[in-house]
Amino acid sequence: xxxxxxxKKNIAVNVKAADWKEVVDETGKLLLEAGQIEKKYIEAMxxxxxxxxxxxxxxxxxxxxxxxxxxxxxxxxxxxxTLAEPxxxxxxxxxxxxxxxxxxxxxxxxxxKTISELSVVLMEDSAVDNIAEKGSAEEILTYIEDxxxxx
Amino acid sequence: MKAERNVEITNATGLHARPASxxxxxxxxxxxxVKIVYGEKEVNAKxxxxxxxxxxxxxxxxxxxxxxxxxxxALEELINFLHEQMAEE
Numbered sequence: 001x002x003x004x005x006x007x008k009k010n011i012a013v014n015v016k017a018a019d020w021k022e023v024v025d026e027t028g029k030l031l032l033e034a035g036q037i038e039k040k041y042i043e044a045m046x047x048x049x050x051x052x053x054x055x056x057x058x059x060x061x062x063x064x065x066x067x068x069x070x071x072x073x074x075x076x077x078x079x080x081x082t083l084a085e086p087x088x089x090x091x092x093x094x095x096x097x098x099x100x101x102x103x104x105x106x107x108x109x110x111x112x113k114t115i116s117e118l119s120v121v122l123m124e125d126s127a128v129d130n131i132a133e134k135g136s137a138e139e140i141l142t143y144i145e146d147x148x149x150x151x
Numbered sequence: 152m153k154a155e156r157n158v159e160i161t162n163a164t165g166l167h168a169r170p171a172s173x174x175x176x177x178x179x180x181x182x183x184x185v186k187i188v189y190g191e192k193e194v195n196a197k198x199x200x201x202x203x204x205x206x207x208x209x210x211x212x213x214x215x216x217x218x219x220x221x222x223x224x225a226l227e228e229l230i231n232f233l234h235e236q237m238a239e240e
Contacts (some may be wrong), residue, residue: 055172058199066168109208111166116206123200 001114002121003145005078009034009135014101015081020054020089020097023047024065024082027102030079036068038072044101045071049089057091061098061128064115066105073104076111078118080140083131098132121147152183152222157214158230162237165208175199178233180219183219185229196229 010030017023036127044067049056058064079102086096101118105111121127124147134140160166165173169207174240178185185196188207189212196215207213217225 052169055199058172058203098215107204109165110165112206113209115167115203119200119204123204 001110002078002117003115003141003148005076006080006141006144007026008137008141010077010079011140012079013082013136013140014084016084017081017087019047020063020087023083023087023089023097023100024049024102025061025063027079027081029031030081031077031102031104034079035073035079038071038074041067041072041104043067045066054089054091054095057094057097058090058119059122060094060127061086061096061132062099063089063100064118064123065100065102069106069108073106075105076103076105076114078103078114080131082134082138082149086144086149088099097129120151126148152220153216153218154222154226155214155216156230158207158233159210159212160191160207160233160237161173163209165211166213167203167207171202172199173236174229174233175202178229180227181217181219181221181225181228183217183222183225185225186216186218188214188216 015026031037045065048067056063056065060072082099086098088095089097174227186193187196
């Protein structure tokens with residue numbers, strides 16, 4: 001399921017971001033350029049962190065960015081960036097963030113399955129560091145495929 | 152001490168994203184080990200990724216298991232917390 005959504009065009013490696021807002025911009029940009037979200041969705045993802053705190057940092061080094069379907073999602077989508085330098089989100093347990101996903105959903109049921117599958121991948125030993133070290137989108141996709149094949 | 156109980160997830164977005172992170176925070180305030188069982192999977196309720204990996208959605212039944220000195224209190228408070236969370240949505 002995540003491999004149905006996470007395509008090469010949705011991945012960027014070694015991205016430079018000075019702060020958490022730039023992380024949201026860069027991760028969201030991949031969805032915007034693919035025509036999968038409206039621009040306002042990026043602002044909504046930021047607003048969600050401002051309103052609700054950095055709960056989006058769901059594990060050590062991982063941010064899972066999102067807003068609501070009605071905030072401008074055109075189709076189910078998922079993007080990923082790896083950061084050139086880790087970025088603080090203000091989450092005392094899981095900072096700093098090394099990789100960030102952004103997702104948009106138009107369909108709650110499918111979305112739960114997607115996030116479930118993504119969590120399974122990220123719970124693998126050293127998954128975050130392994131993904132963060134990859135030099136290209138192809139290598140990241142191969143790595144995720146291998147983990148899913150073992151499930 | 153051990154305590155466990157089933158709960159049905161009744162809100163549209165299921166147990167993930169913000170509700171999950173709040174639940175995990177709450178679970179983390181107890182000394183007991185807290186587990187969530189869904190189908191054949193059992194995960195640590197103090198880990199957001201663990202909870203998200205279950206893929207619980209509306210209408211699913213989960214079991215909360217607490218084990219430790221404050222197991223009874225933890226179970227009671229976590230179940231109440233879930234009901235309050237679901238009522239908010």
